[in-house]
Amino acid sequence: MSTPASRPVTAPATALSGPGSPRPYQSYVYAYPHKTAYRPLEDRPALRALWAREPKDALSLYLHIPFCEVRCGFCNLFTRIGAPDELTGRYLDALDRQAVAVREALGDGTPVRFAAAAFGGGTPTFLTAAELERLCDIAEKRMGADLTAVPLSVETSPATATADRLAVLAERGTTRVSIGVQSFVDAEARAAVRPQRRADVEAALGRIREAGIPVLNIDLIYGIDGQTERTWLSSLDAALGWEPEELYLYPLYVRPLTGLGRLGAAGDAAWDEQRLRLYRAGRDHLLARGYEQVSMRMFRRRGAPPSASDDHACQTDGMIGLGCGARSYTSALHYSFDYAVDMGQIRRIIDDFTTTEDFSRAEVGRRVDEDEARRRHLLQSLLQAEGMDVAGYRERFGVVPAGHFSAELERFAARGWLDTAAAPGRLRLSPEGLAHSDALGPELFSPAVRAAMASYELK
Template structure:
């Protein structure tokens, strides 16, 4: 999801946190001192199902860093850094595949390359990345959905040709705004002509699904200028569109300016109202143009193919993450490497990753108990427009969501966030509930996860 921003901010208002994964990475902690305290991957994966795994490879490089971005990425790659990074990725993939074992078939049902910007890599380096996924991990990229993120300046014909040849089914490009003044306000320098040229090259590559990311809530943005960006995107008839509210986070370019929700004077009610107004205008316009709403952010053209995940922000157990910013999910532990936003810290973590020889153990993570598993299932299901069948929840957990989360669901109902027409069989958000997904999601965090996130020291 190129260009998105993540993390928790103020405790009220409609824009508290984009819940793309639970528990959030700021709740992760080192898994122990010394090898004995860090679990072996072979032990973690021994009892897990391996017949429908997801593979995610993280490439933490960008040509520029947008003002709103707090993703784990650095600007540029001096010297032979990309080569060293791919060397380390190769070592990690070998260790992970060995840990999965061969006692039962290992099969990947989906794959994605994200970042950063995966297409920061050259065409030859993208070939090597695909080789790592296929030859080291055993993922058959040409037979499973493969999603890759790109940017206008790196979506070159030679890179796209590699992606198309290796089986890419979806390309997601972070445009954010077709209005150049808005792009500058978001500290994302780009020319519309370059964006349009990149979109033309993507269409020429004949990759089945094009997703365009747009952002609303940029300083100076109006309903008219928002409509300009929407219509410019719609002219390419993208199979998918993601509409993201702008967040301003600590340690980002915009955050250092002291604007938005993290301004010293506190949350900006007028900004919240602007974002809600633009969200509703964008939603209504896309629905009128033949798109269906999949989640607060995701819209899909009604006639578009969709053989991958319903929402690429919603990941499940059985996720294998490669790279220093990737997460892996087993049923009992979510794990990754250290997390940072500040550029100096990120550079140090990447350098440490490239020097690592032994990838056999999990380093940083959070164990997930039965209560957290229920919360995660409810959260991820409820944030999808189709909702969650209560019978499906009862079948998996042996209990009813209204018994497990009575206070939260009662609160959502009182706020008009639940669709009364869907009950009793279905728990589904109302249109207003979908609009407030970034407030609703954090309300389902456990006290323990909230405390861990609050104690995290940003770096």
């Protein structure tokens, strides 16, 4: 549970925790529009036409590996357990075919350059060391990405962070490894249906540090059944013992078709209050120990090396996603393959992907008009702690954000979610606004996207 590019959300909730106050945990907005708003594209547009007039000099490259050794109870990522009958090899064969088709579609009429790369999932280190070498070759030799010259982030798990795999990643230029720990308390890990032992987690962290990869990120979760402020802070201190360059603090969500969802776990106002209390305790704990807040979830140690590209802007630059759970972004269309959470449906989609020969067209997606582009730009800027440069928005869209979103911004201000002390020309959330990011984000969804997400048939 690490890369924002691969983590789904649910449709916005409508229940309120108080008069005029939305519930704080509605959906994690890591990308907009969300995949549940995607639909089959009847015209199946050719990738070459989609990318013909797009700037391609600062693209992001994402390779998706949809395999895990286990599936955690909170997880609704596009991933399956295990890979029988040499499935990983067949998947990499398909990924290779897709990469060839996509690179041809990008053409050579204008410069094609990748400014950042990431391997996500699933668990990319589910692959063997030799398969990871092949994955890197696909990125470099097929797509033309220079993995040793750009930031490369890779997700891993305690069980798969083995010395031979990490050695491959380090040699091929990985600058950041993100490991999903969730809790250093064994009982809490079991409550989240994540079978692991702290001793194994610590051993994996030791191997990551020995590999010499510059940035270590540790994911932790708050809101687990039985978790207290004392146990939460003890997990944070255990993580801090490894001096990670980054920490992500995630609120627990219980989503349909997941392990916890099938157990009947559900949220209520008391759980909202517990998560808010633990969030604030964790935030303050990290701020007091030399970490800076980058977003509601992300904290970076002061002085740590950068983990992201300084010349790729997620609001404006395109992304190429390879793999059956990856998405790609042009300025006018976001596209991917079919999406599911149910394990049987995921297996079907992966099997279809491995037998696909023609990857030259977009199959499933959502078109992005001017209004959706404005919403996406505001969301992806405002949910960062540094906020938005108003001049940049005006340069792109002709007016300041209040010209398009006056009602929403007035509502956020009335709730105390906007920072009144922000420098002139900067629109920024207050600490309380950041705490309510998962309520604020969905309020900026368009009516059309809300309707599409609400009508999505879970599978």
